[in-house]
Amino acid sequence: MPELPEVESVLRALTDLDPSFPGRRVREVRILRPSAVDGPVEQFVKELTGAVFHEILRHGKYLFFRFTAHCATSSRWMVLHLRMTGRLFLVQANHAVQRHTRFYLLLEDELALRFDDPRAFGRVWLVDSPKEVTGRLGPDALAIGHDGFLRQLAQQNRQLKLLLLDQSFVAGIGNIYADELLFRAGLHPLRVSGSLNHNERERLFSSMHEVLTQAVQAKGANIDGVFEAGSFPVAVYKRNGQPCRNCSSMIHKERIAGRGTHYCPACQPAV
């Protein structure tokens, strides 16, 4: 938490709403918690002061902000990973500091980009190219197409839960959406990818695509109050002990791949 749909909703809030973030110049950089910056803080402040931001991209759970530093001719990128509880907001400058604000960028027009993070695991850093980060990630789980996904899958022979959490397989899925899409696909999390038949492989792809698309439309899932605007209705995640919405069997919780895993034993048979 947050996973691909929540990160995408942060991106859309910064780009699609009015006012929007791209195109704005940074007047001042304030770091309230230096550990939020990966790398030398002085360099981060120096490079971003006076910089202009151009666009925001997402790959998996990472956000990439392209900017041009003051007097520079070529672009660089600010990378942000929200980790457990990070959030970004474009706010009025007089709302730039809250209790859990870790850093903020004061912008033109009395606006500020504010990074809040109660658990303080989120990180920001600067790179020459997004490839420095995406090079070790698989294709984005929402952007990958049917054929590309099946090619990726054909190279694997691992338990589905473990595979879906592996960011080098596809990037962006975490514990919530791995459980949700396996439920949608009717596949047990301990099934091994190499044992899936043609129909099951097709269901895995279509369920992943459907669940992520619907979750993006719903602005993510509100789990434990972290993404309070998200309205994606989870079917199994943290619903252990409650009846399955398909068949009324009790949703189970079990530790798989080191993570609490939620599934319906009737809808998701082990074999």
Ligand SMILES: [Zn+2]
């Ligand atoms: Zn069921």
